[in-house]
Amino acid sequence: MAIFSAASSAASSAASPGAVAATLRRVRERAPLIHNITNVVVTNSTANALLAIGASPAMVEAAEEVAEFARIADALVINLGTMTPARGHAMDLAAAAAREAGTPWVLDPVAVGALSYRSQVAVGLLAHAPQVVRGNGSEILALEALSATDGDGVGVGGRGVDSAHGSELAVEAAMRLAARTGAVVAVSGATDLITDGCQVVGVRNGHPMMQRVTGLGCTATALIGACLAVEPDALAASVHGMVLIGLAGELAAERSRGPGSLQMELLDALYQLDDAMLTARTMIVPVMPGDQLINLHS
Numbered sequence: 001m002a003i004f005s006a007a008s009s010a011a012s013s014a015a016s017p018g019a020v021a022a023t024l025r026r027v028r029e030r031a032p033l034i035h036n037i038t039n040v041v042v043t044n045s046t047a048n049a050l051l052a053i054g055a056s057p058a059m060v061e062a063a064e065e066v067a068e069f070a071r072i073a074d075a076l077v078i079n080l081g082t083m084t085p086a087r088g089h090a091m092d093l094a095a096a097a098a099r100e101a102g103t104p105w106v107l108d109p110v111a112v113g114a115l116s117y118r119s120q121v122a123v124g125l126l127a128h129a130p131q132v133v134r135g136n137g138s139e140i141l142a143l144e145a146l147s148a149t150d151g152d153g154v155g156v157g158g159r160g161v162d163s164a165h166g167s168e169l170a171v172e173a174a175m176r177l178a179a180r181t182g183a184v185v186a187v188s189g190a191t192d193l194i195t196d197g198c199q200v201v202g203v204r205n206g207h208p209m210m211q212r213v214t215g216l217g218c219t220a221t222a223l224i225g226a227c228l229a230v231e232p233d234a235l236a237a238s239v240h241g242m243v244l245i246g247l248a249g250e251l252a253a254e255r256s257r258g259p260g261s262l263q264m265e266l267l268d269a270l271y272q273l274d275d276a277m278l279t280a281r282t283m284i285v286p287v288m289p290g291d292q293l294i295n296l297h298s
Contacts, residue, residue, distance in 0.1 A: 039081025042215030113142025205246025
């Protein structure tokens with residue numbers, strides 16, 4: 001397994017701090033409608049985070065409504081956090097409708113590989129061609145293995161929402177998954193790694209305390225959805241979404257005393273993000289195989 005490190009060359013213009021700021025401005029100007037079928041644990045915080053950056057969230061989950069709504073939304077976000085057969089059916093209907101209508105959509109394969117039903121749902125959803133897949137290292141390793149075997153091999157994942165693998169250990173699997181599906185794959189970690197199967201971009205914004213607040217990975221996925229609604233380049237949109245959640249987490253950690261106040265401060269930080277903050281503190285780097293990944297969050 002190759003280990004990845006920051007390359008010395010500058011990030012592409014699409015993944016520059018200025019590009020992140022431009023995407024955030026477009027979100028605030030257009031207020032894109034983001035259709036969420038998400039984890040019931042984080043529905044409220046996801047909706048508030050989207051509102052804080054200027055997007056318009058909608059939590060439409062009934063099978064009778066999801067296909068119709070996915071066709072009119074600006075982006076669709078599907079999160080497998082709390083699964084039931086009814087929710088799995090609704091997710092399939094929404095993803096199929098999004099693909100048919102050309103609505104960009106993002107898949108968050110929460111705890112895939114650990115349990116058989118959600119693993120089958122996740123592999124099935126890949127057939128509807130998500131533009132982006134975002135997960136932690138264990139989830140991406142498991143989804144890549146499952147997608148290569150048509151869903152066989154349950155038990156290859158981590159332990160639920162917690163990752164047993166860092167992003168750097170999953171990046172090669174992420175590249176294979178991206179190449180196989182055509183989706184951009186974003187792997188959350190101390191350094192977030194985002195790949196389209198050819199190039200890999202790292203985002204070093206964030207803070208360790210974010211791991212103590214439930215649902216911030218789910219929030220990252222939703223923010224990617226908002227960026228994807230206004231930025232057609234899925235790699236750029238994914239990088240921009242990860243910067244927004246990471247930088248907001250950094251700012252929130254500076255103002256908070258612990259996980260409880262961090263959750264509140266994070267919403268304020270998302271609302272307060274501006275060009276100056278993004279220009280000064282965005283940490284985007286291209287990464288290349290063969291060197292040591294530097295963890296700036298330790």
